[in-house]
Amino acid sequence: MGAMDFESVADELFAAKREDFTALRDERAKQARPDRAVADRIAGLRKPTVAAWLVNQVSRNCPEEIDQLAELGESLRRAHQELAGPQLRTLSRRRHEVIEMLSKRAHWLARKAGYAFSDATGRQVEDTFEAAVSDEQALDAVRAAQLSAALTPGSPEQWLTAAVMPAKPPARSRPSRPASRPSRQPSRQASKPSREKPSREKERQAAAREKAAREEERRQAAREKARQEADEAAKAQDEAEQALSEAEQRAEEAAATIADLRARLDEATQAERDLRAEVTAARKALTAAKRAATAAGKRANDLD
Structure with a gap:
């Protein structure tokens, strides 16, 4: 595979299915190894x-709705600057409507995609859109559609969770100082070529290369450990969200x-009441029937 463009790879990863992200990321990082800087950013x-x-996915599939969010944020900021009370109330209602619409899209x-949309997930989705309304930097992160975590309104430092970040400049190595200062006094030996200098210079260069290699190994190990911890944390969060969703479903x-x-x-209570009323009515009917029968028998005896 030819040289990779980080932005294109990032776009591919965040557009893919969430369960495919880790395997696809590791594959792309491996393919990009000829360019260590790009490979490290992908990893x-x-x-x-x-x-x-x-x-x-909402940002990718519903760009017109995101445009509405952007226009709403701009109108709100302008209304705040102009202290337009009636307009602010109207825009606040509109804000609720737009965010509710976007939340339904996410649902x-x-x-x-087969994901549980728990109350916690719903709140995080709404908070992210709220942040996008409040600040243009958060809006840019949402529009980039490469978020790795939800955003929180009023937390600009967290809005850097958008994946596309400027590449880190390569570390600069300090120029090595000369082993000794040149003598101020002219010397006969100074003009003579030193046989030891090339050998010492090669040793210093070899030592520097070895040190740089060790440092790179340490950095690579640290990156790998951080990546594994991030994956484990994301997996734990997934499991917690799934458990919460299942608990909420069981509660419902x-x-x-x-x-x-x-x-x-x-x-059943009403049926019991109705039956008791029927029993009472039947008893009364029975009593009345007995009385009628007794009276009829008495009249018959009197006739005899």
């Missing part, structure tokens, strides 16, 4: 959380069962 990309992945995409099912049982209990 450093973090798997997006469910909420971040959903926001990315639909979650169902389509239990509430529905309780409501059904209460409805049945109410029906």
Whole structure:
């Protein structure tokens, strides 16, 4: 594979299915090894959380709605500057409508992808869109559709979770100082070529290369460890979100069962009341029938 462009690879990764992210990232980082700087940046990309992945997909699939979000944010900032009270109230209602619409888009995409859309995920999605309304930098991150984590309104330092970041400049090595200062006094030996200098210079260069190689190995190990920890943290978050979603679903099912049982209990209670009323009415009818029978028998005896 030819030389890789980091931005293109990042776009490919964040557009892919979330469960394919890690394997695809590692494959692209391996393919980009001829360019160490690009390979390291690709390897450093973090798997997006469910909420971040959903926001990315909304941004990719619903650009017109994101444009509405951008226009709304601009109108709100202008209204705040002009202290336009009535307009602010109107825009606040519009803000709620737009964010609710985008949240529904995310919910639909979650169902389509087979992801649980828990209350926690829903709040994170809404918070991210709220941040995009509040600040243009957050809006740019949402529009880039390469978030690895949800955004929080009022936290600009967290908005750097967008994947595309400027490449780090290569580390500069300090120029080695000469082993000794040249003598101020002219010397006969100074004009003579030294046989030891080339040998010492080669040794210094070899030592510098060895040191640089060790440092690169340490950095690579640190990057690999950080990447593994990030993947494990993302996996733990996934499991926690899934557990929360399942717990919420069980709670809803239990509430529905309780409501059904209460409805049945109410029906049974009413049925019992109706039956008791029927029993009472039957007893009264029986008593009346007995009295009528007694009276009829008495009249018959009197006739005899």
